[in-house]
Amino acid sequence: MQNIYYEVGSLDKRCYEQFALSEDLLMEHAALALEKEITKTFDKNSSVLIVSGMGNNGADGIALARLLYKTYDVKLYIPFELKSPMAKLQLKRAQLLGVNLINELQECDIVVDSLFGSGLKRDLNEASQKIIETLNSYNSYKIACDIPTGIDFKGDISTLAFFADVTVTMGALKTSLFTDTAKDYVGEIVVANLGVQREVYETKTDLFLLEKEDLKLPLRDKKNAHKGTFGHLNVVIGSKKGAGVIAAKAAFGFGAGLVSVICHECVDLPYHIMQTHNLSENCTAIALGMGLGIYDEKEIENILQSKLPTIIDADLFYEDIIKIALQKEVVLTPHPKEFCALLNVCELADIKVKELQKNRFKYVEMFCKKYPKVVLLLKGANVLIAQNEKIFVNTFGSAVLSKGGSGDVLGGLVGSLLAQGYKPLDAAISASLAHAIAASNYKKNNYSLIPSDLVEEVKRL
Ligand SMILES: NC(=O)C1=CN([C@@H]2O[C@H](COP(=O)(O)OP(=O)(O)OC[C@H]3O[C@@H](n4cnc5c(N)ncnc54)[C@H](O)[C@@H]3O)[C@@H](O)[C@H]2O)[C@@H](O)CC1
Ligand SMILES: Nc1ncnc2c1ncn2[C@@H]1O[C@H](COP(=O)(O)OP(=O)(O)O)[C@@H](O)[C@H]1O
Ligand SMILES: [K+]
Secondary structure, X not given: OEEEEOOOHHHHHHHHHHHOOOHHHHHHHHHHHHHHHHHOOOOOOOEEEEEEOOOHHHHHHHHHHHHHEOOEEEEEEOOOOOOOHHHHHHHHHHHHHOOOEOOOOOOOOEEEEEOOOOOOOOOOOHHHXXXXXXXXXXXXEEEEEOOOOOEOOOOOEOOOOOOOOEEEEEOOEEHHHHOOOOHHHHOEEEEEOOOOOHHHHOOOOOEXXXXXXXXXXXXXXXOOOOHHHHOEEEEEOOOOHHHHHHHHHHHHHOOOOEEEEEOOOOOOOOOOOEEEOOOOOOOOEEEEOOOOOOOOHHHHHHHHHOOOOEEEOHHHHHOHHHHHHOOOOOEEXXXXXXXXXXXXXXXXXXXXXXXXXXXXXXXXXXXXXXXXXXXXXXXXXXXXXXXXXXXXXXXXXXXXXXXOOHHHHHHHHHHHHHHOOOOHHHHHHHHHHHHHHHHHOOOOOOOOOOHHHHHHHHHOO
16 A cells, blocks of 8 residues: 655655755656656657646646757746746746747647646636646646646645646645545556655655555465354345345355345345344344335344444434444445435534535544544545544545445445454455455446446456
């Protein structure tokens, strides 16, 4: 996994103060990283439009123009008067070489957006919006310097933003690149080394980007084993029975030795899933909430009081009864609307989904501060998995998963790993990764996946 930061200004400052690196030196490395992004794919003489703003983001772009000058067909566009001293210095250097400025935007093979970076404040003015609109309309390969212009430090977009194919971000990863809103804009994210290795530049953090290697599949390493060795998950089935059945099937496919559903009515189950009325004696984990609907309060209260590892989903996030479980290491898997309801039930905030989506990290932190034992998995385009002070981001998911039943599969996968003895945080991380990576392996198209296809892909991981 990789480190993420809310801001990197303090890391830059550390470079100046502790390692005697200069702003100029850091900026030169920023420009070199942008140059590398171009030279690795594009032949000499390709045309490069660089759009530079008045601050240091613009300065990075102007330094790039100098680096590319003569081998690439560089077109430097500076729409506003430069403000930052570094931008002015970079322009002086570029012009001494002979780099010419262009007066209007021109479509090129490559576009570099260095209009605004981490210094973006306020809404983009009309002139900037027009520029971004025009750049977005080009078929060029689009590179964002540090962050696509229009995304603010919280990862929010107030008017519009640059659609990058790749974002070369300076020094380290920032949370603003990993909001659900930013996901459509950032493209591939590359981190530029600013003159020291990332291991040196970065300091301790509690935020992490998950990578494929962080997925720990429940591969069986014991030869002397039987079905009981791999746990017994009980899935509580509610009035919308399908949800629990999907979760049960997913759990079985992900390695649980035994899976039973707790249901008092007749359910149509595959032969390998059992049905029971009460918690099984050898039950090792519980999944409940998915499709629960109307429920028997006493029964759910008893289940929530159990000491067994538990994953809770869906309908229970709207109910006071959930508070029984929040002092334990349970896994909660709400989608944004459910998380808003949960924040309300827990008297933490009374907010709408829009406010949550603008501040996902903040509300996740707030919840985990009050309930440090709980493992919270907040669904979304980028899933956040958190416990106590740590937050892990899973960016592997895609719109392939935007289907009824995808969340039920996820609940089953988490339950399966809990039943097999994973620690709650590890279960949430590996289940979330398996869920998203399995969906990305579904190659037919991005609209037709159904829960059973997803389970099939999980089986093939
Ligand atoms: N140590 C450093 O500071 C480094 C900075 N680097 C680059 O510097 C960037 C940050 O530079 P700055 O702090 O100068 O910020 P920016 O270049 O992002 O922009 C700040 C300037 O834009 C103006 N501005 C902000 N929002 C505006 C809006 N909506 N409409 C019109 N004007 C607006 C501000 O008044 C300020 O003059 C980073 O994103 C990165 O690309 C890199 O060169 C690496 C080192
Ligand atoms: N656009 C998307 N990008 C990434 N993941 C997505 C996207 N849409 C949905 N998902 C994932 O699919 C799952 C949907 O869960 P949920 O909304 O609870 O559905 P349901 O209750 O119908 O099963 C979540 O894990 C979510 O993160
Ligand atoms: K930018």
